[in-house]
Amino acid sequence: MRIEAQNITRIFGSTRAVDAASFTIDRPMMIGIIGSSGAGKSTLLRMLNRLTDASDGQLLVDGRDVLALRGGEKRSWQSDCAMIFQQFNLVGRLDVVSNVLHGLLNKRGTLSTLFNIWSRADIDRAIAILDRLGIAEQATKRAEALSGGQQQRVAIARALMQDPKIILADEPIASLDPMNAQVVMDTLRAIHDEDGRTVICNLHTLDTARRYCDRVIGMRKGRIVFDGTPEQLTTGVARDIYGAGVDFSETATSTAIGGDTGGDREYAEQMLTD
Amino acid sequence: MAMAEINQAVHAGFSRKRAFSLAVPAAVLAYLIYVAIAFDLAGLAARARWDNGALLLQDFWSYKTHVTR
Amino acid sequence: MTDIAQISADYRGIAGRKRLYSFLLWGIFAALMISGLRLANDRNAGGFWDGLPQIFAFPSELIGEAIEKAGALPGHMLSYLPALIETLNIAAVATLIGVIGGGFMALLATPGLAPWPRLVPLFRRMLDIARAIPELVIALVFIFVLGGGPVPATLAIAFHAIGALGKLFSEVAENASPKPVEGLESVGANWIQRMWFGVLQQVGPNWISYAMLRFEINIRASAILGFVGAGGIGYALRNAISWGQGRYDAAAAIFILLFLTIVTFDQLSSMARERLVRGNAGGRI
Ligand SMILES: Nc1ncnc2c1ncn2[C@@H]1O[C@H](COP(=O)(O)OP(=O)(O)OP(=O)(O)O)[C@@H](O)[C@H]1O
Ligand SMILES: [Mg+2]
Numbered sequence: 001m002r003i004e005a006q007n008i009t010r011i012f013g014s015t016r017a018v019d020a021a022s023f024t025i026d027r028p029m030m031i032g033i034i035g036s037s038g039a040g041k042s043t044l045l046r047m048l049n050r051l052t053d054a055s056d057g058q059l060l061v062d063g064r065d066v067l068a069l070r071g072g073e074k075r076s077w078q079s080d081c082a083m084i085f086q087q088f089n090l091v092g093r094l095d096v097v098s099n100v101l102h103g104l105l106n107k108r109g110t111l112s113t114l115f116n117i118w119s120r121a122d123i124d125r126a127i128a129i130l131d132r133l134g135i136a137e138q139a140t141k142r143a144e145a146l147s148g149g150q151q152q153r154v155a156i157a158r159a160l161m162q163d164p165k166i167i168l169a170d171e172p173i174a175s176l177d178p179m180n181a182q183v184v185m186d187t188l189r190a191i192h193d194e195d196g197r198t199v200i201c202n203l204h205t206l207d208t209a210r211r212y213c214d215r216v217i218g219m220r221k222g223r224i225v226f227d228g229t230p231e232q233l234t235t236g237v238a239r240d241i242y243g244a245g246v247d248f249s250e251t252a253t254s255t256a257i258g259g260d261t262g263g264d265r266e267y268a269e270q271m272l273t274d
Numbered sequence: 275m276a277m278a279e280i281n282q283a284v285h286a287g288f289s290r291k292r293a294f295s296l297a298v299p300a301a302v303l304a305y306l307i308y309v310a311i312a313f314d315l316a317g318l319a320a321r322a323r324w325d326n327g328a329l330l331l332q333d334f335w336s337y338k339t340h341v342t343r
Numbered sequence: 344m345t346d347i348a349q350i351s352a353d354y355r356g357i358a359g360r361k362r363l364y365s366f367l368l369w370g371i372f373a374a375l376m377i378s379g380l381r382l383a384n385d386r387n388a389g390g391f392w393d394g395l396p397q398i399f400a401f402p403s404e405l406i407g408e409a410i411e412k413a414g415a416l417p418g419h420m421l422s423y424l425p426a427l428i429e430t431l432n433i434a435a436v437a438t439l440i441g442v443i444g445g446g447f448m449a450l451l452a453t454p455g456l457a458p459w460p461r462l463v464p465l466f467r468r469m470l471d472i473a474r475a476i477p478e479l480v481i482a483l484v485f486i487f488v489l490g491g492g493p494v495p496a497t498l499a500i501a502f503h504a505i506g507a508l509g510k511l512f513s514e515v516a517e518n519a520s521p522k523p524v525e526g527l528e529s530v531g532a533n534w535i536q537r538m539w540f541g542v543l544q545q546v547g548p549n550w551i552s553y554a555m556l557r558f559e560i561n562i563r564a565s566a567i568l569g570f571v572g573a574g575g576i577g578y579a580l581r582n583a584i585s586w587g588q589g590r591y592d593a594a595a596a597i598f599i600l601l602f603l604t605i606v607t608f609d610q611l612s613s614m615a616r617e618r619l620v621r622g623n624a625g626g627r628i
Contacts, residue, residue, distance in 0.1 A: 049529050078531035089526030093544045097284050102540065106531030114539050116291045127284055131277060139284050155526070162530055302439065309432050313493045321490045 001062055001165055002026050003198070008057035008067070010043050017043040019222035020057070030192045030199045032209035035219035036242050041202040044219070045168045048200070049083045050074050061165075079106035082159030084169040088151040092144030096135070096154050099143050100126040103161025129157045133187060149180025156187055167191065169201040173208070185212050206238055353511055357556050364563035365605075371570055372598065375584050412592040419596035423579055427600055430575030433497045433568075434561035440497075441504025441561075442554045445470075448505060449512030450538050456516060456524070458534045470513070473506025482568050496573030500564050504557055511553045512546070519545040548619045555612040562608060566601060576601055 003025040010018045018040040025031070033041050046052035047067070048059060058065045066077045082103070090099045101118055108118075130136045133153045138146055143154055152172060159167050169188060173181035189212050192199045203209045209216050210230040218226030218233075218241035226233070226241055310316075450456050452466035478499045485495030524541035532540070543550075569577015576597060583593040 051525065051529055072533075075531035075533060078529060083526075083529035085522070085526065085529075087522055089522040089529070091523040091526070091540055091544055094540070095287065097288070102527060102532070103530055105527065105536050105540075106533075110533060110535055113536060115295045116288065118288060120285070123284060123288055124281070127277075127281055136277060136280050139280050140287055158526075158530065306436070306439075309436050312429070312432060313497070315494065318489060318492075318494055321492075 001028075001198070002060075003166070004058075004060040005048075006058045006060065008044065008047055008059060009055050010040075010047055010052065011055045016222045018047065018054075021219075021222075021224050022057075023217060023224065023227055025198055028192065028196045028198045029214040030189060030201070030212060031215045031217060032201050032203045032213035033217045033219060034203055034206060034209050034238075034241060038221075039219040040222040041219055042170050045083070045170050045200065045202060048166075049081050049168055050078055051083070075106050079162055080165050082162045082164040082167045084152070084155050084159055084167065084172045086171040086174045088143075088148070088155045090143040090151055090154055090158070092142065094143060095140055096130065096143055096146070097123065097126050097139050099154055100129060100157045100161050103158040106162075126157070126161060129160045130154075132160075133157055147180070148176050149183055152176060152180070152184050153187065156184070156191070160191065164197065166198045166200065169199065171202050171204055174204055181208075188212070206233070209233070353514065354556075357511075357553070357560070361556070361560050361563070364560055364567070368563045368567050368601075371567060372580070375570065375581060415592055416596050416599070419593050420600050423576060423593075423597055423600055426574075426576045426579040427604060429493055430565045430569060430577065430601075431562065431604070433493050433500065433565040433573075433575055434558060437497050437500035437504055437565070438554060438558045438561050440501035441508045441557060442550070444501070444505040445508030445512055446550065448509040449516055450542065452509065453513045453516045455521060456538065456542060467513075470506050470509040473502055474510060475506070476503065478503045478564050478568065479571065482571065482573055486572055491572045491574060491578075493574040496565060496568040496575070499568065499573075500561050503564075504561060508553060508557055512550055515546045515549045515553075516542055552616045552619050555616055559605075559609055559612055562605060 005021055005023050007020040007022055008018060009016065009020050021040075021044055033044065035041050043052060047054045050066070050069070054067045057067065059067045061077075066074075066081075069077050091102070098116075101122060104118075104122060105113055108122075112118075127136060127139060130139055133156060135146075135150055135153050135157070138150055138154075143151060146154065155172075167188070172188065173184050176184060185208060188199050188201060191197055201213070203213075210233060213230060216226065216228065216230055216233050217224055218237070220241055220243055226237055448466055448470055451458070452463055452470060454460065454463055457463050457466070481502050482496055482499035485498050489495045519542055523545070524537050527537045527541045565573075565575055566577045569575040569579070570581050572578060572581075580594060580597045583597060
């Protein structure tokens with residue numbers, strides 16, 4: 001599958017949240033997007049999934065511009081392009097298996113889904129996916145009763161249920177503790193390695209991007225300012241991406257963890273590097 | 275818990291859910307049918323005085339009052 | 344969260360509405376009784392006003408007669424049961440229509456959830472109008488067109504209930520978390536699926552709670568509308584009183600029946616709501 005982004009732009013009022021972003025993905029890979037807060041990472045990902053409309057540009061997937069799709073065709077693209085969120089975005093009051101089955105909502109009839117009519121095969125597949133992610137034990141619990149890391153794995157299970165070509169993840173580990181963060185990132189990497197799916201992941205720590213991704217895209221003020229391998233991502237390049245001065249330190253690249261959790265972050269870096 | 279047990283628990287849960295989500299609309303529908311019979315909905319159309327309705331509507335248009343209640 | 348204050352204010356508003364309807368119901372009941380007594384008095388002897396001092400004799404007369412005919416009360420109550428059931432059916436169907444119609448309208452009128460964001464003000468306006476017209480006015484129009492009976496009363500109460508519930512439902516839905524809805528949108532779920540799984544799961548307990556309060560109000564409204572000829576127990580009472588003397592025992596039976604019904608349903612409903620709230624610690628009221 002060939003994915004070609006051409007000058008994708010999103011303008012909110014007077015701010016160009018994403019400014020003419022172009023890149024090409026010609027084979028399945030794991031891509032990390034980095035950049036400081038407000039750089040436009042979330043907006044870019046949301047446009048790819050069509051949660052946010054683009055102001056301009058094209059996203060050619062095997063030659064078809066998915067940014068121009070409307071109605072049912074748009075939803076059909078969304079079902080092929082799974083999204084994982086920082087806050088999991090599950091239906092907390094429903095049980096875990098139901099949440100995983102929601103990955104099929106677009107592919108099954110509206111009426112049967114409303115009446116909870118799922119085939120035995122679908123339910124079995126949902127359980128198998130949960131088992132693969134190591135949370136089958138939680139299958140009958142309410143999603144909101146699970147820990148953050150478990151909920152994020154349910155969200156990944158929902159994404160896998162979609163059997164998507166691409167998985168987008170918007171800061172999937174930003175609200176998780178270091179141990180769960182590692183489990184989730186390992187899972188995403190495994191999904192890429194084993195299933196050959198493309199994974200695009202917004203990340204807020206350079207280390208994570210370097211460690212897990214085949215390719216890193218750096219954004220600054222809506223523009224793509226870096227696109228290369230992790231090896232090419234030197235401290236100097238990172239300084240440019242984050243627009244920091246000479247006092248720039250890599251541990252300051254977090255956008256989600258506030259000041260007094262510095263200890264946590266160090267621990268996270270330790271966990272992720274050893 | 276073994277996988278077989280989990281599997282069984284999930285399937286049992288879904289059978290329950292499905293039965294419930296079919297039973298509720300069915301009960302509502304049955305109730306509405308009962309009420310339609312109790313209220314004699316079928317006979318209502320015959321009893322309705324549409325001329326009265328037309329008269330009432332005319333009152334909205336003209337100042338001449340037909341309806342005095 | 345400010346919505347808690349908002350919603351508890353709504354709650355007090357509904358409780359006030361319920362009291363008003365109770366007051367109206369028993370007030371009209373008393374007025375009918377007195378006019379009935381007066382009618383009987385006129386026929387029996389002298390004028391009502393001449394015998395005004397005797398007014399204090401009426402209650403004793405009433406009670407005396409009721410005791411005298413106490414044996415007949417259960418029989419009367421039994422014979423008015425169908426009328427009572429009709430009153431309850433009117434209230435229940437109207438509430439059902441109100442919940443379904445109000446639920447749809449609420450989702451169409453809630454920014455962030457509405458499928459046609461530009462039409463939100465239009466749907467809000469429609470809800471305002473439905474809420475602003477009192478049941479009695481709508482009922483009189485419907486009775487005029489459809490004749491007496493339960494259907495016009497049901498339609499009238501349902502119309503008003505759509506407006507009242509729609510506004511409350513919309514306020515609850517506005518405070519629902521958008522995250523589940525967004526998650527569902529990202530998998531390509533359509534609007535109905537997003538509302539069903541993403542919104543109704545969240546607002547369900549609150550909506551049901553409001554619907555039950557509305558049912559309590561609607562029972563009163565249904566009984567009141569009976570007095571103007573819309574069927575049910577109110578209609579039975581009017582007939583019992585206005586057809587002359589000696590039917591206070593029937594009126595007493597109706598009074599007891601209606602009173603017990605209202606108390607029973609209020610109790611059941613408040614118990615159910617209590618359970619909903621407790622099983623829903625995050626969801627409040
Ligand atoms: N719905 C919106 N309305 C108006 N402006 C928006 C909206 N969404 C994003 N923006 C603006 O677009 C810019 C990019 O935001 P975006 O959320 O994409 O950044 P980000 O890189 O994901 O940042 P973070 O790391 O903090 O999540 C910001 O200036 C933001 O204020
Ligand atoms: Mg973001």
